[in-house]
Amino acid sequence: MSMSSPKPVAKPRAAERLQRRLSQHIGALCSDAATLDIRLTNNRSTMLSVRREPGRYRLRLHHMFVAASPQVVAALGRYVIHPEAEASATLDAFIAERSAQLQPVRESLRRSTRIIERPCGQHHDLRAIFDELNAGYFGGAIDAKITWGRRKRGDDELRPHKTLTMGSYSVEDRLIRIHPTLDRPDVPRYYVAWIVYHEMLHQKHGIPELGGRRCYHPPSFLAEERLFDEYELAHRWERQHQHRLLMY
Numbered sequence: 001m002s003m004s005s006p007k008p009v010a011k012p013r014a015a016e017r018l019q020r021r022l023s024q025h026i027g028a029l030c031s032d033a034a035t036l037d038i039r040l041t042n043n044r045s046t047m048l049s050v051r052r053e054p055g056r057y058r059l060r061l062h063h064m065f066v067a068a069s070p071q072v073v074a075a076l077g078r079y080v081i082h083p084e085a086e087a088s089a090t091l092d093a094f095i096a097e098r099s100a101q102l103q104p105v106r107e108s109l110r111r112s113t114r115i116i117e118r119p120c121g122q123h124h125d126l127r128a129i130f131d132e133l134n135a136g137y138f139g140g141a142i143d144a145k146i147t148w149g150r151r152k153r154g155d156d157e158l159r160p161h162k163t164l165t166m167g168s169y170s171v172e173d174r175l176i177r178i179h180p181t182l183d184r185p186d187v188p189r190y191y192v193a194w195i196v197y198h199e200m201l202h203q204k205h206g207i208p209e210l211g212g213r214r215c216y217h218p219p220s221f222l223a224e225e226r227l228f229d230e231y232e233l234a235h236r237w238e239r240q241h242q243h244r245l246l247m248y
């Protein structure tokens, strides 16, 4: 995959126009000059996905958005900056209405129904861990799917890595994904639970804006992290075993 080709690529007009409209909304809401990358697709499994990276928003949008009303584009602008409930509801309604007009396909239109959950690992059952945490810390209020991430196919050999994303939470899919390197007999259950707990907090706290910047781990989030029973234990275990987790 070529990532750094400096050659300007002619953009289809529709995408360009949508990008301009959307940039205006985002520019009005957000002081930092983030780049906006838009890819229009006909892929019904991804009607809308946003990746929020430092200084850049990457959007994959279904072509239906080209014909979106000013109100929907405004909601999209707000949603790109921060997936708040009202903007999200406007977009859901738009997608539902337009999807009904698309030719029917066998597979479901909703991306979330296409996610295959594999919560049951060889050593740790993520669903059981999630349910216990949900009952114990959240009063059952967290509504998310959970799965082990996939191992690279045909790659059983362990290699050293520099970084590791142990868990992630997708707002769009309401999906918690845990790295398969944690599914080992020598990784204590409380450590896996700690990673799951962190991702559950992401759903509870959302991504608030603080001082004009989106904050993934606001103070309220960090305070609640400390309520985890094995908080100290989990951190100590991580410090002592980091090098082994990074072999995957």
Ligand SMILES: [Zn+2]
Residues within 6 Å of the ligand: 198, 202, 216, 217
């Ligand atoms: Zn986090």
